[in-house]
Amino acid sequence: EAQVxxxxxxxxxxxxxxxxxxCSQNMNHExxxxxxQDPGLGLRQIYYSMNVEVTDKGDxxxxxKVSRKEKRNFPLILESxxxxxxxxxxxxxxxxxxxxxxxxxxxFGSGTRLTVV
Amino acid sequence: AQSVAQPExxxxxxxxxxxxxxxxxxxxxxxxLFWYVQYPNRGLQFLLxxxxxxxxxxxxxxFEAEFNKSQTSFHLKKPSALVSDSAxxxxxxxxxxxxxxxVFGPGTRLSVLP
Numbered sequence: 001e002a003q004v005x006x007x008x009x010x011x012x013x014x015x016x017x018x019x020x021x022x023c024s025q026n027m028n029h030e031x032x033x034x035x036x037q038d039p040g041l042g043l044r045q046i047y048y049s050m051n052v053e054v055t056d057k058g059d060x061x062x063x064x065k066v067s068r069k070e071k072r073n074f075p076l077i078l079e080s081x082x083x084x085x086x087x088x089x090x091x092x093x094x095x096x097x098x099x100x101x102x103x104x105x106x107x108f109g110s111g112t113r114l115t116v117v
Numbered sequence: 118a119q120s121v122a123q124p125e126x127x128x129x130x131x132x133x134x135x136x137x138x139x140x141x142x143x144x145x146x147x148x149x150l151f152w153y154v155q156y157p158n159r160g161l162q163f164l165l166x167x168x169x170x171x172x173x174x175x176x177x178x179x180f181e182a183e184f185n186k187s188q189t190s191f192h193l194k195k196p197s198a199l200v201s202d203s204a205x206x207x208x209x210x211x212x213x214x215x216x217x218x219x220v221f222g223p224g225t226r227l228s229v230l231p
Contacts, residue, residue, distance in 0.1 A: 033218075033219075041223075042207070042221060042222065042223040042224045043207065043221045043224075045218070048217075050217060058218075090160060090161065092161075094219075096217045103149040103166060103168035103169075103211070105149075105151050105163055106151075106153075106161075106163070106209075106219060107163075108153075108160045108161040108162075109160060110159070110160040111159075
């Protein structure tokens with residue numbers, strides 16, 4: 001089954017303790033992205049990646065890191081989490097390219113609800 | 118630059134009545150338009166999309182959307198709402214003349230009242 005798998009689904013952690021949220025897709029998609037969703041703010045893009053070893057900042061990258069060493073994996077790293085990073089996080093992937101391939105849309109993971117205390 | 122607007126934070130409709138969730142967009146090239154739905158405590162699910170061709174697009178769960186190029190709109194519609202349609206709806210656009218990024222609207226919460 002074509003899917004984006006995020007882990008964990010739920011995470012409660014303490015301020016300053018490094019954590020990683022994993023994201024893996026099995027569709028050979030070039031483009032992957034992380035979003036956070038907060039009440040009243042919609043979806044805000046954190047980082048995205050066009051392909052292996054190609055990453056770039058989205059709208060709210062502060063406090064986050066990513067890596068793309070393999071095409072299928074795109075982990076989100078919080079080096080020193082703070083309470084303002086308490087949020088619902090989504091990973092998504094899509095084919096990338098010119099023309100109508102951009103019409104393929106996103107496949108989203110199920111989300112990770114992170115609480116930083 | 119690309120942008121998406123969903124002018125209504127909340128839409129309330131009675132069960133059985135038609136529903137419309139509005140979306141307008143701005144792109145520099147040709148738009149690829151999408152609707153996603155998020156049910157409570159769930160991820161985002163694809164509903165439908167417009168790439169090219171017929172302006173009326175049919176999608177999952179009886180939803181449809183009409184692409185209107187002159188009004189730069191892509192409103193989501195359903196002829197008869199169900200209580201189970203209550204959810205958060207996001208419109209998104211991808212521009213064929215810009216980067217690979219999707220731009221999402223802020224979301225519209227639909228409540229269908231029994």
